[in-house]
Amino acid sequence: MVNDNFVPRKAEAVILNLASFFPAVAVVGPRQVGKTSLVQALRSQLNKPSVYLDLENPDDLAKLQNPTLFLDPLADHTVILDEVQKVPALFPVLRGIIDRNRIPGRFILLGSASPDLIRDSSESLAGRIAYHELKPFFLEEVQSIVDYRTHWFRGGFPPSLLAPDETLARLWRQNFIKTYLERDLPMLGLNADPVLTGRLWQMTAHLSGNLLNIETLSGSLGIHGTTVRRYLDFFESAYLIRRIQPYFVNLKKRLVKSPKIYVRDTGILHQLLGITSPFELAGHPAIGASWETYVIEQITAILPDWAGVYFYRTHQGTEADLVITRGGKPEMLVEIKYSTTPKPSKGFHIAQEDLQTSHHFIVCPVESGYPLSENVRVLGIHELPLMFERGSLG
Numbered sequence: 112m113v114n115d116n117f118v119p120r121k122a123e124a125v126i127l128n129l130a131s132f133f134p135a136v137a138v139v140g141p142r143q144v145g146k147t148s149l150v151q152a153l154r155s156q157l158n159k160p161s162v163y164l165d166l167e168n169p170d171d172l173a174k175l176q177n178p179t180l181f182l183d184p185l186a187d188h189t190v191i192l193d194e195v196q197k198v199p200a201l202f203p204v205l206r207g208i209i210d211r212n213r214i215p216g217r218f219i220l221l222g223s224a225s226p227d228l229i230r231d232s233s234e235s236l237a238g239r240i241a242y243h244e245l246k247p248f249f250l251e252e253v254q255s256i257v258d259y260r261t262h263w264f265r266g267g268f269p270p271s272l273l274a275p276d277e278t279l280a281r282l283w284r285q286n287f288i289k290t291y292l293e294r295d296l297p298m299l300g301l302n303a304d305p306v307l308t309g310r311l312w313q314m315t316a317h318l319s320g321n322l323l324n325i326e327t328l329s330g331s332l333g334i335h336g337t338t339v340r341r342y343l344d345f346f347e348s349a350y351l352i353r354r355i356q357p358y359f360v361n362l363k364k365r366l367v368k369s370p371k372i373y374v375r376d377t378g379i380l381h382q383l384l385g386i387t388s389p390f391e392l393a394g395h396p397a398i399g400a401s402w403e404t405y406v407i408e409q410i411t412a413i414l415p416d417w418a419g420v421y422f423y424r425t426h427q428g429t430e431a432d433l434v435i436t437r438g439g440k441p442e443m444l445v446e447i448k449y450s451t452t453p454k455p456s457k458g459f460h461i462a463q464e465d466l467q468t469s470h471h472f473i474v475c476p477v478e479s480g481y482p483l484s485e486n487v488r489v490l491g492i493h494e495l496p497l498m499f500e501r502g503s504l505g
Contacts, residue, residue, distance in 0.1 A: 117152050118269070120145065121252055122245050127156060130189070130216040133241040134209040137195075137220040140245035141350040142295060143287060145269050146221045149245060150191055157216065161189040166197045178204045186212050195220040196299065202235035209239050224299050225348040244350070247376050248272055249412035250492060259492050263405045264389045266378020277388060284382040288312070291351070301345040307332060311342055315352055316374050316383035320400035322424075323354065323372040343372075351375060355407070358421035358434040358441065360466065367424040377405045402449040403432060406474045409492065410445070415499050423462050431462040435498075441466040443498065446473045455487055472498060 122138075126149075129136045138146050147165075154161045162185055164171040174181050178201060182190060195201065209217060226242050247267025250259055257272060265271045265280050268287070274280035292305040292312070301308065314328055323343075329336040346352045354370040374380040380401060386392050392401065410433065411420060419436040423429070423444075433445035444466065446459050453473045463471060463486070471487045480490040480497075490497065 129241040135218040135240040163191045165193045191219045193221045266376040320403045322369045403447045429458040429461040443470040
């Protein structure tokens with residue numbers, strides 16, 4: 112049954128298109144991001160009947176004690192397997208079923224971890240499966256329901272964003288963090304003290320928008336740097352953090368080589384920082400970093416397939432928050448400022464010269480953008496799609 116409160120997602124058309132060609136489609140993303148609701152809403156649009164199994168439900172799991180016996184007769188159905196990372200032994204079985212009768216849309220798999228973490232799926236189903244990451248709501252999907260400041264503060268997870276009040280939204284985020292630390296990350300294979308991983312997650316929140324310094328984190332936590340890296344790899348594979356790598360060019364400049372780190376969802380970021388209201392955020396020292404985190408997630412949610420994302424910084428202070436590349440070549444520079452009267456930094460102009468980019472933007476909390484100079488344009492948060500629409504900016 113489709114939830115009457117279901118908010119349409121941009122991913123719907125993408126998933127239907129993939130299912131019309133690939134035997135298996137995996138919809139991945141963090142827990143509670145809306146994967147189940149989305150696929151339940153899509154069932155009526157599939158070109159064949161469907162069967163849904165939740166692998167966290169013991170009754171559904173029992174049906175797969177002999178998976179071939181259960182699944183083979185369903186060749187004319189789309190079988191939806193939710194929380195598929197719980198049964199990695201299923202993937203070789205699915206490969207055999209697909210190879211015996213290779214037709215599009217046989218399976219839709221829902222998982223709360225990246226393909227790298229669910230290694231069995233990426234290895235067993237290579238050439239048979241397409242992956243699509245479902246992200247938390249991005250602004251373009253919900254701007255008719257909430258204003259951007261609410262979206263920024265609460266983040267994009269549906270239960271947080273659509274909660275009746277701030278108290279309930281905050282309680283949901285508290286429980287989300289607790290459940291991930293105590294249950295979900297260990298279930299994905301992160302065998303670590305939840306208190307320790309909780310401290311690391313909180314420290315990444317204080318670092319969000321800054322360069323990652325493994326040595327500082329390892330020293331503060333009292334653990335080896337390789338252990339910190341392994342924990343961060345798990346956080347990234349569970350879609351909780353994002354690391355953006357620096358862009359390197361063959362220049363005679365000393366370039367920063369460390370990645371920048373972000374807590375991906377700003378609602379979770381604010382919860383980890385102990386910020387309890389939009390009013391509190393407005394006066395918090397982290398507001399600039401929070402705005403940068405928010406804008407980057409909105410941009411990455413709408414990136415075209417051709418785009419790569421980096422940042423640029425030299426030891427001399429030249430900097431651009433985002434370098435967007437096409438075919439490996441820098442095409443756009445983006446600076447993110449929490450100001451209604453932005454001015455590009457000197458380092459931003461030098462980065463233009465270094466990288467020879469053709470489009471330059473400053474993203475600010477303004478209602479509508481405007482040209483700031485001959486080759487730099489200010490964009491409001493609602494105008495981010497214009498970055499990728501050729502000719503739309505004149």
